Amino acid sequence: xxxxxxxxxxxxxxxxxxxxxxxxxxxxxxxxxxxxxxxxxxxxxxxxxxxxxxxxxxxxxxxxxxxxxxxxxxxxxxxxxxxxxxxxxxxxxxxxxxxxxxxxxxxxxxxxxxxxxxxxxxxxxxxxxxxxxxxxxxxxxxxxxxxxxxxxxxxxxxxxxxxxxxxxxxxxxxxxxxxxxxxxxxxxxxxxxxxxxxxxxxxxxxxxxxxxxxxxxxxxxxxxxxxxxxxxxxxxxxxxxxxxxxxxxxxxxxxxxxxxxxxxxxxxxxxxxxxxxxxxxxxxxxxxxxxxxxxxxxxxxxxxxxxxxxxxxxxxxxxxxxxxxxxxxxxxxxxxxxxxxxxxxxxxxxxxxxxxxxx
Numbered sequence: 001x002x003x004x005x006x007x008x009x010x011x012x013x014x015x016x017x018x019x020x021x022x023x024x025x026x027x028x029x030x031x032x033x034x035x036x037x038x039x040x041x042x043x044x045x046x047x048x049x050x051x052x053x054x055x056x057x058x059x060x061x062x063x064x065x066x067x068x069x070x071x072x073x074x075x076x077x078x079x080x081x082x083x084x085x086x087x088x089x090x091x092x093x094x095x096x097x098x099x100x101x102x103x104x105x106x107x108x109x110x111x112x113x114x115x116x117x118x119x120x121x122x123x124x125x126x127x128x129x130x131x132x133x134x135x136x137x138x139x140x141x142x143x144x145x146x147x148x149x150x151x152x153x154x155x156x157x158x159x160x161x162x163x164x165x166x167x168x169x170x171x172x173x174x175x176x177x178x179x180x181x182x183x184x185x186x187x188x189x190x191x192x193x194x195x196x197x198x199x200x201x202x203x204x205x206x207x208x209x210x211x212x213x214x215x216x217x218x219x220x221x222x223x224x225x226x227x228x229x230x231x232x233x234x235x236x237x238x239x240x241x242x243x244x245x246x247x248x249x250x251x252x253x254x255x256x257x258x259x260x261x262x263x264x265x266x267x268x269x270x271x272x273x274x275x276x277x278x279x280x281x282x283x284x285x286x287x288x289x290x291x292x293x294x295x296x297x298x299x300x301x302x303x304x305x306x307x308x309x310x311x312x313x314x315x316x317x318x319x320x321x322x323x324x325x326x327x328x329x330x331x332x333x334x335x336x337x338x339x340x341x342x343x344x345x346x347x348x349x350x351x352x353x354x355x356x357x358x359x
Contacts, residue, residue, distance in 0.1 A: 001029065004356055005103040005127075006037040009110040011056055012295075014134040014273025018109040021178030022132065025353030028181055032161045033357065035100060040113070044093045060292045061206035071294025075141045084115045103127050105356055109134060114137050114146040123147075128359055132178065132352075133158060134273040137298030141165060150359075152178075152352060154277060155302065155343070176345030177277035182258040183346035186282070198326050201260055203269035204232065204239075206290065211235060212242035214268075214289070214315040219246035221322060224297045226264070228254060260283065265333060266325060268318060271296040271311075276303060281346040285309045285336035287321045308340035 004026060008019035023037050040352050041049045051303060077083075094116055098106075105128040114131050121127070129148045133139060136154055139161040144151060151167060153159045154177040162172050200223045204211045211227075212235075218225050219242070226249045229235050241249055254260070261267060261282035269275045270290035276299040279286045286309035291300045303309040312318040327331040345351075 001032055001034055002105070002357060003034045003103045004036075004096070004105045004107060006035065006107045007110060007113045008037065009039055009041045009112075010053055011041075011110070012060075012272065013275075014277075015109045017019055017274035017278070018132050018134050018178050019107075021180055021349035022107055022109070022352055022356070024181050025178060025349035025351075026356065029350055029353035030357040036099075036103075038098070040090060040094055040095065041110075044090045045352055061208070061290075065216065065293045071140060075294075077141070078145070080111075080142055080145050081119070084112050085119065087112070087116065091116055091120060098127075099314070106128060107132060107356065108112050109224050111140075111142040111146075114148050118147050120335075123144060129203055130356070133162075134177065134277075135295060135298055136273070136276070136302045137161070138294065138301070139298065140295065152289060154348075157302070158298075173355065175355070176272070177281070178349035178352050179278050179281040179346060180299060181349050182259055183262075183278070183281040184350060186258055186262040187346055198266075198330075200225050200263045200266045200268065201264040201284075202227045203257075203267065203275065204235065205270050205272070205275070209238065210315065212238040215239055215248070216242040217315050217319045218322065219243050219248060221319065223322070223326075224251070226251065226256075226260065227261075265330075265337075266322065267309075270324075271300040271303070276300075280343045281348070283337065283341045284343045285325070285333060285340055286290065287312050287318055287325075289313060289315075289318050295345030302343075303340075306339050306343060308336050308343060343350070 006019050006022055008015045019037055023035055023168050024033050026033055031165050053205045105115055107130045109132045114129055117129050133143045133150045137157045141157050144162050144165050144167050150173055151162055152173050154173055156174055159172050163169055185274050226297045227239055228251045230253050241273045261284045264284055267279045267284050268289055271288045286303050288311045300311050304311055310321045312321045
């Protein structure tokens with residue numbers, strides 16, 4: 001029985017989403033495999049990790065351009081391995097887990113873990129070291145300046161960054177981003193939106209007071225609007241007030257995002273790794289209304305450069321793009337939809353699981 005350890009961290013939903021996608025893919029493809037999914041930072045540092053996590057999310061959501069300076073500094077850094085040697089408590093916890101679980105494969109969706117695994121085990125080759133890169137195009141060097149057996153990337157532009165960084169093409173696998181297998185279940189052609197049923201999904205993230213303003217503007221359009229507020233329940237009254245008597249559906253935290261994306265003609269949301277890759281998997285064109293400098297710029301470029309949607313960073317710009325999408329018999333929307341379907345890899349999680357089972 002194969003043992004596979006999946007490592008993640010809650011510093012951005014992309015890492016967790018990729019980890020869950022690999023786990024859920026394995027549950028279908030290799031149901032007898034012994035799989036553990038762990039967040040070792042949270043387990044090791046507890047409340048201190050939670051404080052740092054919240055501070056990080058506050059910075060990227062409130063001051064996204066400021067994070068760009070940190071991101072670019074990391075990209076030019078050469079001594080990641082030396083920096084991670086300071087995490088002695090984390091390494092001890094990791095080593096204990098390795099001794100107990102004895103994995104055949106360690107899959108990392110958060111950059112520090114491949115470095116730490118190498119420091120603990122050395123070049124022994126006791127288990128395969130696999131890196132799942134969650135960024136597109138602007139792939140930070142922290143992802144690939146480690147020693148690993150394989151690097152899984154979401155698309156060819158990301159693979160090109162790794163090759164340019166000196167990674168052998170033989171160990172780069174372009175499976176796609178490991179979205180939930182639910183996306184593969186929902187594969188279907190998306191019909192053009194009739195005039196009376198243009199379905200727009202707005203995923204509120206970050207939860208700021210700009211969201212009610214956007215809802216106030218969207219509600220005046222001839223669309224069926226669904227808004228998800230996630231865990232930001234305090235924002236719901238403001239969203240409801242902004243909608244007034246308009247036609248709107250407001251949803252809190254949900255695990256039905258694959259189905260909702262599959263039923264929508266447009267997604268409005270931030271350029272997070274998970275969000276962009278899930279809308280690509282669903283073949284749903286996207287209007288990006290928030291971009292974190294550095295790490296999310298590549299995700300935004302992927303949508304724009306493939307003509308699969310647009311970037312609109314103010315409520316007024318978003319409304320302009322929604323109108324444009326559905327104008328002239330939804331001409332722009334049909335173009336976006338055709339292009340994003342070419343990118344779609346809804347079986348990526350399953351294909352990754354098949355590969356992991358074979359090594």
